[in-house]
Amino acid sequence: MDTKWRVLLFIVLAAVFFGVETFAKVVNVPTYNIGYILGILSFMAGIVIGARRR
Known part of the structure; x- marks a missing residue:
């Protein structure tokens, strides 16, 4: 995948x-902010993958 x-x-x-x-x-569903944590981690993974050069 590109x-x-x-x-x-x-x-x-x-x-x-x-x-x-x-x-x-x-x-009002208790989520314990897991969506925000996963969102931030996913965004950071996108930045790291995009920053790598081949």
Whole structure:
């Protein structure tokens, strides 16, 4: 898989995690902020993969 697609995948995944976490907060579901943590980790993984040069 091309590096650009991996970066895009991780950023979209981070957006999904943030969106699900925000929706869960609105409907008062206890999530213990796991969506925010996974979103940040996914975004950081996208940055690291994008920064690597081959």
